[in-house]
Amino acid sequence: MNFDFDLIVRSLPLLLMGAGITIQITAISVGIGLLIGMFVGIARLSKNWAVKMAATLYVDFIRGTPLLVQIFIIYFALPLILGQRIDPFVAAITACGINSGAYVAEIFRGGIQSIDKGQMEAGRSLGMTWGQTMYHIILPQAFKRIIPPLGNEFIAMLKDSSLVSVIGFEELTRRGQLIIARTYGSFEIWLTVAVIYLIMTLTISRLVDYLERRYKIG
């Protein structure tokens, strides 16, 4: 077998553009996931039965079904109800964001539960509402504690985002497939794709280590 190094060099610009899109979709998805996850995580701790039930159902459904199936549902099944095609990018971030939200919700729930009960009592005894205490006292402390698991979720999402290649969305994995279809350079391209993913995930985990050290106090 010939190792065509030149193919890698020639393909690199296209692959790197794909990597940029992978980062973009991951960042947006995790952003959506953070927002959903924060509220659902809090809802899971609610005293209101209905709110708690709805949050639990969402988390169970998302975590109990494959992301690939969720992507199919959003991209292929949802348009049948809406009567309208969904843009692959919108479908990708919607599926990944909703998926990430369930995992982030569990991270938030754990983070909030790890904060001493006395903190909520202190806030409430000062006349602050539940929401004010949550916002000013509990969440800032919980957030520092959940930086490492959130970093893991970011890395997991970055890797799982390769699944959106199946709906033809041209992120890193899909770019690789397209180049191979033209050049048959499976070995070189998949190796390069893997190395690019590795560089991205290692960079994120270093960044998370740094953030964790920085926010150690408190």
Added chain:
Amino acid sequence: MITIKGLHKKFGKLHVLKGIDANIKEKEVVVIIGPSGSGKSTLLRCINYLEEPTEGEIIVDGIPLTSEANINKVREEVGMVFQRFNLFPHMSVLDNIMLAPMKVRKMSKADAEKVALDLLDKVGLNDKASAYPEQLSGGQQQRVAIARALAMKPKVMLFDEPTSALDPEMINEVLDVMKTLAKEGMTMAVVTHEMGFAREVGDRVIFMDEGRIIEEGTPDHFFNAAKEDRTKTFLSKIL
């Protein structure tokens, strides 16, 4: 100032308070004593609704603790100091004190800061304004916690075993702050094991055991002429 009628509290099957009737008058310092598990902390925590009473009525400064709105209103007027301080670890001492006045009383930042610095002066910690709770000793943390509660300008202060988590050499610095408050006419309810404080500062002592008030009276009555056997037994063990 505080009226408690027929108060019961159950945690599941555990019947912690079995019918408490009590009054705390304005400017009165009431010290609540009793063995562990007698329900004295629970009683205190019912007054600002950190524990929801199972049965009974509590009225604070004319406001019955019935609706969520009333509860928040009462909490604004009732300061609480906890055994384990419960300072906010992610905030400086100054921010700990300023937060509630700004968010609840809608005080401006400048005004809140002035109030906070005055109070730090009062508790003898004006050099610690920018420190974080973990950099302070237990006694210092508890004094900050008192300042934090006072910043809301409460009409009543509740102290839940404020010196129980402290090293012995730090107990007096906290008690001294409490004595000053009492002299200034603050209405106070204090759960404590510090009998010296009860004797010196208390206007009235309430002795609780097994969820009931067994005996109450002036410190003088209490430490010299207690009537009930259970009170005598308790006092003989701790004095």
